[in-house]
Amino acid sequence: MSDAIKHECGLAYIRLRRPFSYYQQQYGTVFYGLNKLYLLMEKQHNRGQDGAGLATVKLNTEPGVPFMHRIRSSQPQPIAEIFSKVREEIAEIEKYQPEITKYPGLLKGHVRFLGELLLGHLRYATQGRNNVELCHPFVRHHIVPARNLALAGNFNLVNVQELFKFAEKFPEGAHRNSDLAAMLEVIAHFLNKEDETRQNGLDVKNILKQAFSMFDGGFHVSGLIGTGDSFVIRDAHGIRPSYYYINDDVIVAASERAAIRTAFNVGENEVHELMPGHALIVNPEGEYEITRILEPRERRACSFERIYFSRGNDEKIYKERLQLGYNLAEKVLGDIDNDLKNTIFSFIPNTAEVAFYGMIKGLEDYLNKIKIERILSWGKDYDPEKLTEMVNRRVRIDKIAIKDVKMRTFISEDSGRNEMVQHVYDITYGTVKPGIDTLVVIDDSIVRGTTLRESIIKMLDRLGPKRIIVVSSAPQIRYPDCYGIDMSKMGDFVAFAAAIELLKENDKEHILQEAYGLCKELERTNTLHAQNVVRNIYKPFTTEQISAKIAQIITPKDINAQVDVVYQSIESLHQACPSNLGDWYFTGNYPTPGGNRVVNKAFMNFMEGSNERGY
Template sequence: MKELRHECGVAMIRLLKPLEYYQEKYGTWMYAINKLYLLMEKQHNRGQDGAGLACVKLETEPGEEYMFRERALGSNAITEIFTTVHSNFNGLSSEKLNDVAWAKKNLPFAGEIFLGHLRDNSTGRVGIEYVHPFLRRNNWRAKNLALCGNFSMTNLDEIFTRITAIGQHPRKYADAYILLEQMGHRLDREVERVFDLAEAEGHTGMAITNYIEKNIETANVLRSSCKDWDGGYVMCGLTGSGESFALRDPWGIRPAFYYMDDEIVVLASERPVIQTTLNVRAEDVKELNPGQSMLISKDGKIRFRNILKAHENKACSFERIYLSRGSDVDIYKERKRLGEMLIPSILKAIDDDLDHTVFSFIPNTAEVAFYGLLEGLDIYLNKDKARQIAALGNKPTVEQMQEILSHRIRSEKVAIKDIKLRTFIAECNSRNDLATHVYDVTYGSLVAGEDNLVIIDDSIVRGTTLKQSILSILDRLNPKKIVVVSSSPQVRYPDYYGIDMTRMDEFIAFLAAVELLKEQGKVSVIEDAYKKSKAQINKPRQEMVNYVKDIYAPFTDTEVADKIADIVKPANLHAELEIVYQPIEGLHEACPNHKGDWYFTGDYPTTGGVKLLNQAFINYVEKNFDFK
């Protein structure tokens, strides 16, 4: 019940016709600006801390600006940056505003290529200087680069060492700055390669510029830059000369979808965002393949290149469970299936007593999984009714059948989001008291003292909200038993590919396993795992092993879940408490095409993930134990 934070979202637009075309067909040359606004607003869920956009004009004259950028901080950043963009057009006469040639020559952002970015700060770095897109400027148009991405690199230290070893000097030790300098350097080399070819063919002056912009190969820049990257990423960029690109990591960890026709090319982090913005069908929106890049040249030619060899599918399953919008047709079905897969575990928890059980969900998080759970329970109950009726023989009475048919699945909206906990209340006791009023309950929705309450959420990560507010709030209904159900498996390991889950002490499942080891006199398991982790600290990341798995090895999932229930149960809770998690098999069956499950299993897709886990575990042990 922790609000997970996602790294960010991206949007890219490339117009394939002159601006006059959009003015005539759609009544405005601002067609791309308006569509970018929708793409970004529809992805607001992916970025609450900042937003930015960049634009490139094609075919400008020397001395005219051709590359523009606007950025802002805060949850209202999208509105702010587009308000600033449109402020350049306010006060203009209708005649001037509709004069495409005049607008293109005189107005900023009157261009054909756009990048948009939404930032969620999972790195701890704040300030406008960390908001994408990032710009690298140069007097040569082709050497100008705007870069943004939905990414997190696990081997940033290695990349930094590599680029500083050849004399580069990034302004900040931050992922986007380092990658900007790395890619900018490779872009410089590519431009210089084509420059030499132009001179060898006898070109001079502006003919050299035109030759470079016609023959530059962005794929070369990407190949030479990303060959040693370790992480999850979708990187998008524009050059001042009109090249644009998007590149997805070879494991397919981070998502990227695109649509193209003869008017426009659009890329975004989520499929329904493109569907809604352009009013197109789901089947018309394609997914960029792992390791693949989409390249669009200055003249609008679209090419796809396999920049990196695709690895085993490790597409992030948390995108399906929680992060992406549930309006995607496949995600909606998968979340319903996640709810349905929980039925056997729930029936066991309530001793098959459906007559005395009410089902509900935590508002705004697990509603779709809840629908899937109800549909599955209806099917289960109908089969049971058919079995009971068949058992009555050839001549059942109407009363007997009515009695059987009267049984139903009881569902209520027992929890209602009421207020938001305000950070200005700093005193601990006051905050905890206020937390117990974040949700309101629907009184009378249960038979007090008789009914079980099954409440579903999409994830239980820290368990803090359960302990401090949710359970006490639900207990006001006086249920006999509360069963809290997570539609995802136990989150046991940090994520280093874009989700804000990076420390061992953030995971209630890990803390529960540690407590079990302490209670059973098996602290040596922690010590052994620590020593083995410490011993490999200086090894290459490719040789590192995940020894944190040893912490969980002595216990079943149920034993860990029961200990979690003990930890989060408030002292004054009257109801019996049980916590049920989605089995990993249920996740894989519900989301078969998104096999990235490292936060549940510890099976990291990249060696850098194991390296960072290793350090996180060592940090935790050295802070909490004395094994020296």
């Protein structure tokens, strides 16, 4: 993706089902669980690089001995930072008390993070930037073991203030707008209530039913309780991804299927998807159940997971990204008038590469069809040279754009800084026939268009192409997200900017004012969630009109090439990713009422000149 956006988070949960001595004998290390958690987190590092955290719970500790521990980091390499500190603690014991390492039971008492329950988290900051205090897991300590809770997840909630009000908690500082802090307080409320009335152990299912019915958002959450109970739960629409794997030794859950497969070397069919509205609940004895907590609703799994966010080594995601590219081939052929001879195809590194392969496959299928038709039309009127020329025709591909290491600049003036930003990408010289070739480059998606305008288009134009066509494997991003992706400001979307420009050019600015007035009325009547008013701004224009205006917006001054933009259609997106139909950032069709409230609030902020988030 050329425009980097903050998104998602990564979750890793492990419940060891055997004594530590078993892992030492079976796998050669008492640190089997910690090693696997490290792998799960590293294999999901794409989901969060602003911070990381680890929490553990030890079972059957002596009264007064700490049993829940946590460590967090917001350093540049947070996973490495966390596990290096864990390793330092182990190394100190190995150096000064080596005899302890022979006895797993003793070692458990000396290594803080050697617990049977392990919870890891990777964070992208949507609130509070890289404040370590906002890194998951959050922990609530209490003198009663059953009221201790560690919580982490991949989610955003849009009703945070209502939740704090319910729990009668009004935190200050960094936690004031934290959705995890609000979630923690609500769950703790019902956990304490359950502990007051319980007879024989906690009814975790009942706690989850009461608490999670109150949360408006998409979520994949895991919690560790001081009793040794634990859970993983997914929202009713299945917005956020959730997978699990269970054998006699471990119970594992994570945000990505491929991470579990790699860390535990298991087949695809051994890793299961946690269904929407369901929870994986594990009791202190290591027995588990998968049970419905929330009434499942229409499945609206996030399509951006398939387009960009999840790692592409999952075989299903890989095939879907190939299909996304393949589906664009016909559109692109039409845009270049089928002139493959004078067109070069490339991609914007690095995550658009798989969609690029899919697009090339579609183009090659077309070219092969033409070859067959031409050869058949010759009958016997051909010679080896003519036939060789036809058979050897290829789709022209080159690696045109090269993404360099992250550029840093000491220049503070905008003009100097913008000049430096141009060089985030570089180009391969000598690949284009100047003034003749069309250059087609595919990107995952176009959010702001800033990097295209300030860097990529300028760099590509240096090669002298007649045209530059930017192809997006995602449809136009028109609306904010509030379920885990940090896209919450209307002014950030180049599609919205294009619609505004078109309204001005066509003397339809009154539509903006009418939409703003309707939003204010909905706000006055406390019904801002009732409808998505921003849809009215796009209605007067076709997708093609908005695409053409986006092309104008991302075209820098003094560019010689004609610049065009081609987008994936909503229908093609759904055909490529049939199990992930969540498309609200493209269509405005939000799965929960909170989404409508967020988009309307974001629009009001735009109209009022406020740079605040929509939630």
